[in-house]
Amino acid sequence: MKILLVEDHPELAKSIAGYLAQEHYICEVAGTFDGAREKLALFTYDCVVLDIMLPDGNGLNLLKLLRKEGVESSVIIISAHNALDFKLAGLSEGADDYLTKPFPLPELHARIKAIMRRRSPHKNNLVTFQDISADLESMECRLNGKLLNLTRKETNLLLYFINNKGRMLTRQAIAAHLWGDYTDNLDSVDFVYQHVKNLRKKITDAGGKDYISTVYGFGYKLNAPD
Template sequence: MKILLIEDNRDLIQNIQQYLSHEGILCEVAENLFEAQDKILSFEYDCILLDLMLPDGNGLSLLDVIKQLKVKPNVLIISAKNSLNDKINGLDLGADDYLAKPFHLAELLARLKAIYRRSKFKGVDEIHFNEIVVQPENLQASVHGKQLELTKKEFDLLVFLITNKNRVLGKNAIAQHLWGDYTDNLPSFDFVYQHIKNLRKKISEAGGKDYLTTVYGIGYKFGEIPS
């Protein structure tokens, strides 16, 4: 899971990043509206953690920006403003959930996972694609019942491909989802090809079909292969 934390409290930022990182979640940060809007328009995220009280304005204004996106991330509002009006306004404007500060990091993680399951997996704990079964909660995947020995990045890649099936994914988009926006400065995305190659090999060795199509000059597409 890749999220964007929009928050200006440095101590809270550090605590959330460290906690989510230990849970295998990639967490990027924006500390004001300007930086947040730039990242939202430039990169794709599974979920946005949105504080309302930011140095340059109200975080609710970003919900109008998010509505215009082709691929819309989920939004979890985290704010010390705990009035009923703030909560209602946020949910009415498109937010998925509201968590008042202070909160336990374990509850934040549980809310994130619940939102992710609802949006990506329609509330179920397993993803099925023909002979491939993925269990995001346990970070496990299997083919014909045989568990795959995947690295964390390979597992995240498989989930990303399945949840975006039949959609052409550029190498840049894959890299950003797995490693964050710092990949913009890398000279090439050869490491994406290597992870794709390793994932293909492990699925094949377990008896699975190759559902990946290389779209030359662009990236990859995961889905049923026409006979």
């Protein structure tokens, strides 16, 4: 699951992002209104954790823009304002939840999980492609009912392919999805090749077909067989 944290306080942002990474989320951080809007225009996020008070704008205005532009990401507002008016304003603009600072990080985690369960369009939290199924709650992937022994990164990679089946995904896009902001300081994303190779091997070793095709010089594509 990919999360955008919009928080201008560096220490708090570091603390939240670090905790979510430990819980196996991909968490990117934006400290300004403009920075958050740029990331949301370039990438898709499952959930946005949004502070109201930003140095160059108001989080509620960003929320309005998201909903006006049809962005379907879940939104949890985090704010030091505990007044009922602020909560009602956030929820009426399309936020899914409102959490008052300070809060225990496990509570934020629980709220994220609860929201994603409610918003999941997949019956029983299952995503399927041909003979492959993935449970979004347990993060277990199966081939014809047999459990695949995938790492967390390989599971996220498989889900990314399934959610973008038929589309060519560049190595840069895959790296950004799996590693978030950490790819900004990398000179090369050649390591994506090894992760894709491992995923393909585990699927074929389990008796599955190699649905992932290489688009040489560009990236990869998940295709159903003709």
